[in-house]
Amino acid sequence: MAFEGESNRQTFVRQGFVGINVLQSIPLSAINSEDSRFRITTKTEIHELVESIQQLGLIHPPILKRCASEYIIISGFRRITACRHLGWVEIPARILSSEISDKTCTQYAIADNTLQRPLNLVEISRSLFLLSCVYKDENQRLECASKLGLPDNPSLIKKIEKIYHLPEPIQNGILKGTISMAVGLELSRFEPDIGDALAGLFDRLKIGLNKQREIILLLDEIALRENTTIGSLLNGKYIREILDNDELDRARKQKKIRAYLYQRRFPTRFKTKTEFEKLVKDLKLGNSIKLMSPQDFEGPTYTLKATFNNLAELKDFRSKLDRIILSSGLQKFLTKK
Amino acid sequence: MTITKLFINKHVNEIPETLSIQSRLRIPAEIVKESRQVFDYILSAKDPIQKGKQTLYLTRNKGAFVKNCPGTHCYTCCDYKILHIGTFCHMDCTYCILQSYFHPPVLQYFVNHDDLLTELRDVFAKKKISRIGTGEFTDSMIWELWSDLSKLLVPAFSGQEYTVLELKTKTTAIEGLYALAHNRKTIVAWSLNTNQMINKEERHTASFSARLKAAAKCAAWGYPLAFHFDPMVIYEGCEKDYKAVVQKLFTQVDADTIVWISLGTLRFMPSLKGIIQKRFPDSRIIYGEFITGLDGKMRYFKPLRIDLYRKMAKWIRELAPDVLIYLCMEDDEIWKKSLGFIPSDHGGLPHMLDKRAVKHCGLNSEGLVRT
Numbered sequence: 001m002a003f004e005g006e007s008n009r010q011t012f013v014r015q016g017f018v019g020i021n022v023l024q025s026i027p028l029s030a031i032n033s034e035d036s037r038f039r040i041t042t043k044t045e046i047h048e049l050v051e052s053i054q055q056l057g058l059i060h061p062p063i064l065k066r067c068a069s070e071y072i073i074i075s076g077f078r079r080i081t082a083c084r085h086l087g088w089v090e091i092p093a094r095i096l097s098s099e100i101s102d103k104t105c106t107q108y109a110i111a112d113n114t115l116q117r118p119l120n121l122v123e124i125s126r127s128l129f130l131l132s133c134v135y136k137d138e139n140q141r142l143e144c145a146s147k148l149g150l151p152d153n154p155s156l157i158k159k160i161e162k163i164y165h166l167p168e169p170i171q172n173g174i175l176k177g178t179i180s181m182a183v184g185l186e187l188s189r190f191e192p193d194i195g196d197a198l199a200g201l202f203d204r205l206k207i208g209l210n211k212q213r214e215i216i217l218l219l220d221e222i223a224l225r226e227n228t229t230i231g232s233l234l235n236g237k238y239i240r241e242i243l244d245n246d247e248l249d250r251a252r253k254q255k256k257i258r259a260y261l262y263q264r265r266f267p268t269r270f271k272t273k274t275e276f277e278k279l280v281k282d283l284k285l286g287n288s289i290k291l292m293s294p295q296d297f298e299g300p301t302y303t304l305k306a307t308f309n310n311l312a313e314l315k316d317f318r319s320k321l322d323r324i325i326l327s328s329g330l331q332k333f334l335t336k337k
Numbered sequence: 338m339t340i341t342k343l344f345i346n347k348h349v350n351e352i353p354e355t356l357s358i359q360s361r362l363r364i365p366a367e368i369v370k371e372s373r374q375v376f377d378y379i380l381s382a383k384d385p386i387q388k389g390k391q392t393l394y395l396t397r398n399k400g401a402f403v404k405n406c407p408g409t410h411c412y413t414c415c416d417y418k419i420l421h422i423g424t425f426c427h428m429d430c431t432y433c434i435l436q437s438y439f440h441p442p443v444l445q446y447f448v449n450h451d452d453l454l455t456e457l458r459d460v461f462a463k464k465k466i467s468r469i470g471t472g473e474f475t476d477s478m479i480w481e482l483w484s485d486l487s488k489l490l491v492p493a494f495s496g497q498e499y500t501v502l503e504l505k506t507k508t509t510a511i512e513g514l515y516a517l518a519h520n521r522k523t524i525v526a527w528s529l530n531t532n533q534m535i536n537k538e539e540r541h542t543a544s545f546s547a548r549l550k551a552a553a554k555c556a557a558w559g560y561p562l563a564f565h566f567d568p569m570v571i572y573e574g575c576e577k578d579y580k581a582v583v584q585k586l587f588t589q590v591d592a593d594t595i596v597w598i599s600l601g602t603l604r605f606m607p608s609l610k611g612i613i614q615k616r617f618p619d620s621r622i623i624y625g626e627f628i629t630g631l632d633g634k635m636r637y638f639k640p641l642r643i644d645l646y647r648k649m650a651k652w653i654r655e656l657a658p659d660v661l662i663y664l665c666m667e668d669d670e671i672w673k674k675s676l677g678f679i680p681s682d683h684g685g686l687p688h689m690l691d692k693r694a695v696k697h698c699g700l701n702s703e704g705l706v707r708t
Contacts, residue, residue, distance in 0.1 A: 267626070268626050268638050269626055272638070297628075297639055298630055298636070299631055
């Protein structure tokens with residue numbers, strides 16, 4: 001029965017914890033910290049936690065499960081590490097008997113985390129993965145996820161749970177916000193070393209999300225066009241030289257890499273665009289006149305835009321217009337065969 | 338590809354065309370009250386496109402049988418009319434636009450032929466030159482396996498002198514055309530491509546040489562011919578291959594029998610890209626140098642299109658100087674740079690084609706309208 005104002009998660013946790021044994025003091029040496037099957041937290045740093053325990057004691061004891069002669073951790077991985085760091089020999093803990101099922105342990109592990117703080121995407125994906133191991137029925141899994149405060153939208157779950165399988169550097173990128181979930185999932189299509197390399201590149205050059213997608217698309221399509229691999233493109237001489245060039249800042253490296261990939265993906269487009277840009281540059285039109293090609297040179301219409309403030313500037317425009325009209329470069333462009 | 342499931346709309350269950358197709362297919366039919374039941378069946382499949390190719394739905398066309406070709410104003414259209422005999426195709430070309438055109442794609446054949454003939458009679462009665470084709474929403478000849486469509490259409494066109502029928506195909510299902518009284522009012526046309534494209538990207542279609550043999554047979558039976566190099570795909574070595582296709586064509590087919598040849602390069606709606614990636618992951622044709630065209634379709638970068646068209650036109654003209662070559666959905670700049678003229682110099686593309694149909698198919702020149 002739920003109390004007024006109580007969420008599903010709170011009800012579940014309140015009712016669920018009823019079955020847990022009273023607190024016991026357990027030797028830290030009897031706890032197997034290597035077994036991380038129920039680990040949900042992505043945080044490993046313990047400095048603040050150590051200070052808190054030092055000042056206030058262990059407010060919230062871990063949950064352990066008895067397994068033969070030792071205990072495995074259901075929740076409280078960081079708390080146990082912090083207490084070890086403080087030199088404790090024993091720790092108060094709630095103990096589950098060895099008969100308690102993995103399903104119940106999973107629920108405790110998730111509930112104990114969601115009760116304390118909002119989970120990040122990687123933690124949610126770990127939680128969903130743990131639930132998928134103990135619930136074969138999808139509807140039951142969704143129901144349980146909802147009760148535990150996890151997303152219960154099937155299409156969202158489908159996306160988030162893929163994060164669990166991503167290599168660690170990509171997961172870290174998602175956590176740091178240098179990679180979006182969508183890009184992270186896109187990277188999951190590649191071999192782990194390629195995903196890692198791209199995640200590293202995005203992090204290193206602080207590439208924005210839209211440009212990340214552009215780079216992935218370009219690399220992917222170049223590899224398909226040229227029957228090569230993304231790995232060999234990334235490790236190619238040109239990209240390596242850009243990355244190793246200490247005289248270039250991050251923004252310029254990023255720009256050069258994108259330009260290189262575009263040129264390789266669209267060689268004819270790049271050549272035509274470059275020729276036109278050179279033509280406009282050679283005409284020395286200044287800032288008040290803009291000569292623009294049709295979008296992708298597809299339509300027939302070129303655009304000339306002039307701004308002026310007085311008659312002198314307008315006269316100047318007239319002379320520049322003559323220069324444009326007489327430009328053999330533009331004539332060649334317009335009648336190019 | 339084999340038809341594994343037959344649906345029949347209850348309104349057409351008893352008509353002779355339905356019974357005839359059913360007896361030829363020899364598979365049990367499921368009678369449905371409405372199309373929704375068929376669509377649901379298709380959509381429940383893991384690959385609805387594949388399912389749609391194996392499922393035949395006999396029904397009636399509740400809309401118009403004669404439609405205008407959905408061209409866009411940004412590019413020059415041939416002003417062709419579509420005779421809407423059915424939808425989709427059991428062949429499986431990578432680039433087929435029909436994969437994303439119908440929702441869902443269903444192999445649908447309209448059996449209310451009385452309505453079709455009524456509409457055709459209205460077109461004929463206008464006494465204006467027109468060109469009608471059945472190969473826009475389907476392949477014109479795939480239905481020959483189970484229906485008597487040619488026996489219905491070819492004689493219907495033969496008895497008038499203003500409209501020509503174009504049957505456009507990648508099959509060799511032409512036997513039904515033999516001995517029909519066509520009076521040269523039916524053009525039999527083939528879509529041609531290089532062997533590499535046919536082998537890799539045009540699944541379940543006839544080989545290049547088989548298409549040419551079929552064309553030569555039709556020519557021998559007196560039918561005017563047409564060829565469509567569409568879609569031409571740019572790949573390494575494509576020029577050599579397309580040149581070889583042109584050369585082979587004219588060793589098998591007399592140029593005088595050809596009413597027109599069209600050229601078109603690969604173009605597709607952006608939504609088709611995902612479908613191709615999913616259904617044909619080994620295909621590379623979508624990774625060319627495409628830009629978004631003025632009609633929203635992906636097209637090769639203009640200089641690349643011009644280059645290939647110009648070469649194709651040269652190779653064709655060397656062997657068949659009098660054959661009319663036209664471009665499918667391109668602008669004046671491309672016409673001028675590829676073919677050396679723009680359609681308006683000759684009264685517009687529809688007029689050029691109409692005149693050609695008058696000359697080669699014996700249409701009445703009084704029906705010509707200059708645009």
